[in-house]
Amino acid sequence: xxxxxxxEPSKAKxxxxxxIEEQAEELAYLQRKCRELGIxxxxxxxxxxxxxKGTIINQMIQPLDPRGFKVTCIASPxxxxxxxxxxWRFWRRTPSAERMAIFDRSWYxxxxxxxxxxxxxxxxxxxxxxxxxxxxxxxxxxGTVIFKFFxxxxxxxxxxxxxxxxxxxxxAWRVSDAVLQRHAKYREYQEAVESMLxxxxxxxxxxxxxxxxxxxxxxxxxxxxxVSTLRKRVHEASREVSPDPRPGLSKLPAFSNAPxxxxxxxxxxxSKDSYRELLEARQRKIQELHHEVYRLRIPVVLVYEGWxxxxxxxxxxxxxxRMDPRGYEVIPVSAPNDLEKAHHYLWRFWTEFPKAGHVxIFDRSWYxxxxxxxxxxxxxxxxxxxxxxxxNEMEENFRHFGTVMAKFWVHVDQxxxxxxxxxxxxxxxxxxxxxxxxxxxxEKWKPYEDAVNEMFLRTHAPKSPWTLIEGNCKRFARIKALxxxxxAIERGIADKSR
Amino acid sequence: xxxxxxxEPSKAKxxxxxxIEEQAEELAYLQRKCRELGIxxxxxxxxxxxxxKGTIINQMIQPLDPRGFKVTCIASPxxxxxxxxxxWRFWRRTPSAERMAIFDRSWYxxxxxxxxxxxxxxxxxxxxxxxxxxxxxxxxxxGTVIFKFFxxxxxxxxxxxxxxxxxxxxxAWRVSDAVLQRHAKYREYQEAVESMLxxxxxxxxxxxxxxxxxxxxxxxxxxxxxVSTLRKRVHEASREVSPDPRPGLSKLPAFSNAPxxxxxxxxxxxSKDSYRELLEARQRKIQELHHEVYRLRIPVVLVYEGWxxxxxxxxxxxxxxRMDPRGYEVIPVSAPNDLEKAHHYLWRFWTEFPKAGHVxIFDRSWYxxxxxxxxxxxxxxxxxxxxxxxxNEMEENFRHFGTVMAKFWVHVDQxxxxxxxxxxxxxxxxxxxxxxxxxxxxEKWKPYEDAVNEMFLRTHAPKSPWTLIEGNCKRFARIKALxxxxxAIERGIADKSR
Numbered sequence: 003x004x005x006x007x008x009x010e011p012s013k014a015k016x017x018x019x020x021x022i023e024e025q026a027e028e029l030a031y032l033q034r035k036c037r038e039l040g041i042x043x044x045x046x047x048x049x050x051x052x053x054x055k056g057t058i059i060n061q062m063i064q065p066l067d068p069r070g071f072k073v074t075c076i077a078s079p080x081x082x083x084x085x086x087x088x089x090w091r092f093w094r095r096t097p098s099a100e101r102m103a104i105f106d107r108s109w110y111x112x113x114x115x116x117x118x119x120x121x122x123x124x125x126x127x128x129x130x131x132x133x134x135x136x137x138x139x140x141x142x143x144x145g146t147v148i149f150k151f152f153x154x155x156x157x158x159x160x161x162x163x164x165x166x167x168x169x170x171x172x173x174a175w176r177v178s179d180a181v182l183q184r185h186a187k188y189r190e191y192q193e194a195v196e197s198m199l200x201x202x203x204x205x206x207x208x209x210x211x212x213x214x215x216x217x218x219x220x221x222x223x224x225x226x227x228x229v230s231t232l233r234k235r236v237h238e239a240s241r242e243v244s245p246d247p248r249p250g251l252s253k254l255p256a257f258s259n260a261p262x263x264x265x266x267x268x269x270x271x272x273s274k275d276s277y278r279e280l281l282e283a284r285q286r287k288i289q290e291l292h293h294e295v296y297r298l299r300i301p302v303v304l305v306y307e308g309w310x311x312x313x314x315x316x317x318x319x320x321x322x323x324r325m326d327p328r329g330y331e332v333i334p335v336s337a338p339n340d341l342e343k344a345h346h347y348l349w350r351f352w353t354e355f356p357k358a359g360h361v362x363i364f365d366r367s368w369y370x371x372x373x374x375x376x377x378x379x380x381x382x383x384x385x386x387x388x389x390x391x392x393x394n395e396m397e398e399n400f401r402h403f404g405t406v407m408a409k410f411w412v413h414v415d416q417x418x419x420x421x422x423x424x425x426x427x428x429x430x431x432x433x434x435x436x437x438x439x440x441x442x443x444x445e446k447w448k449p450y451e452d453a454v455n456e457m458f459l460r461t462h463a464p465k466s467p468w469t470l471i472e473g474n475c476k477r478f479a480r481i482k483a484l485x486x487x488x489x490a491i492e493r494g495i496a497d498k499s500r
Numbered sequence: 501x502x503x504x505x506x507x508e509p510s511k512a513k514x515x516x517x518x519x520i521e522e523q524a525e526e527l528a529y530l531q532r533k534c535r536e537l538g539i540x541x542x543x544x545x546x547x548x549x550x551x552x553k554g555t556i557i558n559q560m561i562q563p564l565d566p567r568g569f570k571v572t573c574i575a576s577p578x579x580x581x582x583x584x585x586x587x588w589r590f591w592r593r594t595p596s597a598e599r600m601a602i603f604d605r606s607w608y609x610x611x612x613x614x615x616x617x618x619x620x621x622x623x624x625x626x627x628x629x630x631x632x633x634x635x636x637x638x639x640x641x642x643g644t645v646i647f648k649f650f651x652x653x654x655x656x657x658x659x660x661x662x663x664x665x666x667x668x669x670x671x672a673w674r675v676s677d678a679v680l681q682r683h684a685k686y687r688e689y690q691e692a693v694e695s696m697l698x699x700x701x702x703x704x705x706x707x708x709x710x711x712x713x714x715x716x717x718x719x720x721x722x723x724x725x726x727v728s729t730l731r732k733r734v735h736e737a738s739r740e741v742s743p744d745p746r747p748g749l750s751k752l753p754a755f756s757n758a759p760x761x762x763x764x765x766x767x768x769x770x771s772k773d774s775y776r777e778l779l780e781a782r783q784r785k786i787q788e789l790h791h792e793v794y795r796l797r798i799p800v801v802l803v804y805e806g807w808x809x810x811x812x813x814x815x816x817x818x819x820x821x822r823m824d825p826r827g828y829e830v831i832p833v834s835a836p837n838d839l840e841k842a843h844h845y846l847w848r849f850w851t852e853f854p855k856a857g858h859v860x861i862f863d864r865s866w867y868x869x870x871x872x873x874x875x876x877x878x879x880x881x882x883x884x885x886x887x888x889x890x891x892n893e894m895e896e897n898f899r900h901f902g903t904v905m906a907k908f909w910v911h912v913d914q915x916x917x918x919x920x921x922x923x924x925x926x927x928x929x930x931x932x933x934x935x936x937x938x939x940x941x942x943e944k945w946k947p948y949e950d951a952v953n954e955m956f957l958r959t960h961a962p963k964s965p966w967t968l969i970e971g972n973c974k975r976f977a978r979i980k981a982l983x984x985x986x987x988a989i990e991r992g993i994a995d996k997s998r
Binding site (some may be wrong): 027031034055061063066068069072073075080081082106172173175176282290293297301318319322323324325326327328331332333334336339340355365430431432 | 554557558561567573578607671673795817823830831834836837855864929932
């Protein structure tokens, strides 16, 4: 990339510089508008070594208000990141509604390396690309504008630039052996790039190839693309026009053999004595499996949903009572806070994904989208309908990473719930557990039932199945949940050991 | 630690179990009260291997609402954490006003290891202990209640427990070589522990030694301590009594040769031609030094404070224009958001500390505490007076880590500010930069001047000095700031290379 020059520029160059300045000023304006309108922006700058990514990014951010963007440089994943699904570290960094997230390299970096070095099987590579496509679609459906720039550099030009870096004692260390090896494999990388561009040039997140030979031209091209796309998006948002009708609402997945609330046998019971004995054996087993899970680095995700006062808390407590607190975490989920609201609704769940070897227990979960948010009208019909697919994709992503999953609906009938509410009312130590919202929710029993049954139908998958827990008898419910967790972990251990 | 038993307990044991239950219930109540009153709670559980830390923590959290606490297990610092001052990873995890943070091991872990293995010189160890004492005092002065439990285990008991772990195939892997080595050095560890307890048994964060032989007794002791201390604190907070008069307000540090606003020569000027030439040379130099800083892993922290419209933004832009965006970040600081408000006021700055080798530029900073918050009355007089010491301690902490620091006050006089405000008003592209608050701040010029001069006096330290930048001529101001940054980095490189 030719150096920025300070001297007196030629006439042609002057004209380009003037245009850059115009676009930069417009971009600064659009950044403020996006912020006002709550439009998150995600910019990916990809390219091989010495393609000039740093220079382009610095040109891009000069006009911007630093309050409104964050540049993230993507290197190889850290140890901590390797213990999560590969998209985890990108989900964590997705922009909030007030920010631009600028990525210097991205989720594509390791996929390119994997393809060239053949370090991932063809099948796993396909899975990864499919996860990437789902990720970008979800971002976009959540209102994020995505830009993907690919900076092109010829092998010859790359050689020249690397030589220039090497000849300067201050920058020579940047040309590592790994960089030279990648340079030697230029042709293989070029092929991997073409395949990557083809597989991920999506209607709502297309690639823009940018020749990097001339910095000013490249800058102008990038700025112009940012400006024209954002101008369109800001225009739409100002008129409160939804960007496009959302696709895919009709063909939702539905799984057979999913549970149904009408199938619950709420007369199921367990005596105090049998309970005590079974509980002890189950807790010992869990303690043992917890060690195994840690040793084998298997992540475990457990989801507890259920009616108010169904006994989720007590059920979870029996599960964790003898577990090592260093290896599990209970995440109670309530209404999102401001920061969470400013992100994609799945963001806060992605960020809580356990390290491989750890257990995360969600006390309520992402299913809130298709339960409370649906019933109470906190999101639009299009949004909760679309959520089934997004949730299935997220859980599939977790399974690609070898995650053990179990999902519970702890069920009680209306009479039992009423008894428990009344008991809480009368116990001064438990009154705080009950509020007006609980009483209001009770009145919407039927719409909630419909939502629960549809959730079962649309999100019951072989490796992340729903279990309906009959909860009128708390003892029965606790043992049943423990049994399901034990079976799921044992299957996970068997899969891993194969 | 003896196992929890399920069978029929003895009479004495029954009495202990009943007391544990009472304390647990009371703790659950106090947790909710602390949350309502906004009292952050920090609990440290320390102890040698197999002292039963996990068991005690699990007993402690069983009665708690999972919404209100977080257990963090402290292992050796990750690569990312090693690139920050050692307290960084603990600052990041300090509790918000709605949370209990429970640490399984803590900042004491590595200090113990360092003392036994002699991996830190005596002088550096003293520095570290002094940083720890300042950290705990700051937490406490910020309203956090700190508990520090040290679980004692005899060498014999440790041997028995390790043998039990080893004999079980499920837990044998937990007894690593490192654990056995520490066991062999039991006596050395015991000595290090005694010295640590002595040096950090502070009035407001005392250690409580807990014999771990009998789990129930240990649990009861820990729960009782939590309950009695929190009950006292909740009582005080409910009556809105400040816990204690804050000490140390009288003997504030003051540095000679600090700048003073009256010394600024605002007639300083630089012609356009000289500016262009000097700018080019300085920017090239910065670009070069930025590479060196990265290579040598030196963290750089630059602070820009100044009047509204003094030109901080443009000044920062000239500094970063040719820097590699992967190695610097501009952090614009405005009023804290909800999450930030729920933490210690220094929390958000600690979390933004650059990785070693990176440059972080704060556009406004922690000095807001002694500037805007002081002048506008956003904090109490005791709070901003105490802040000088806390800020000096934080910066000293940064310096202990080898951080290069420079702090700028960009200065203009009232006439120049008025000219710039009026120019902004008349330029439709710049109107957004000006708001009513700017006009209001102008009216408090004198109290701000006093605050600035006192800030200079109290926080001008040899390795984090203030520089007064005369800003009526923007060109002059930019070159002067660049020169100071260059000199500071060159000194840092020389120090590091020695």
